[in-house]
Amino acid sequence: MTDIDTRSLRDACGAFATGVTVISTRSAEGDHGMTANAFMSVSLDPPLISISLDRKCKMLERVREAGRYAVNILSSEMQPIALHFAGKHDPAFADIFEERHGFPVLGGASAFLLTEVVQEIEAGDHSLFIGRVRHLERDPAASPLLFCGGQFGELAPASMETRP
Numbered sequence: 001m002t003d004i005d006t007r008s009l010r011d012a013c014g015a016f017a018t019g020v021t022v023i024s025t026r027s028a029e030g031d032h033g034m035t036a037n038a039f040m041s042v043s044l045d046p047p048l049i050s051i052s053l054d055r056k057c058k059m060l061e062r063v064r065e066a067g068r069y070a071v072n073i074l075s076s077e078m079q080p081i082a083l084h085f086a087g088k089h090d091p092a093f094a095d096i097f098e099e100r101h102g103f104p105v106l107g108g109a110s111a112f113l114l115t116e117v118v119q120e121i122e123a124g125d126h127s128l129f130i131g132r133v134r135h136l137e138r139d140p141a142a143s144p145l146l147f148c149g150g151q152f153g154e155l156a157p158a159s160m161e162t163r164p
Helices: 006-014 058-066 076-085
Strands: 021-027 030-036 039-043 048-054 068-073 097-100 103-106 111-123 126-138 145-148 151-154
Touching (some): 021 048, 021 058, 021 076, 021 103, 030 058, 030 076, 030 103, 048 068, 048 111, 058 068, 068 126, 076 145, 076 151, 103 111
Antiparallel strands (some): 021 068, 039 048, 048 126, 068 111, 097 103, 111 126
């Protein structure tokens, strides 16, 4: 076995198509959001999800301070919002959050899940935050925003099969 180059690992993992989320939380300084695709379901009973945050990112301390976070699963029309929360700030999105049960969330998202942190696990240069889902909302008609190989995409419409 050889050492794994971090760029090669990043590129290999980037070949895995994922959905796009904005992690949001509220701290003493206000509402905060960060684009991320490191999100997964952990357990249905109890209802647990996880996010992975780089230990150097500002969001890590904000989630620790708040003890809770929301996962906003972006719809296909929300690419500009994904870019905004990925660091390409657009003044049009300066006041974009809506409030749900004391959490900042994004209207128009395919879904959002509101959680309380139940566990933090240090894993290499990241920390995993396991959150117990306390509330969720979903738009079943929304199409998800996807990300793969450094590019955004969306699902192709389902083809209509015609029978003779």
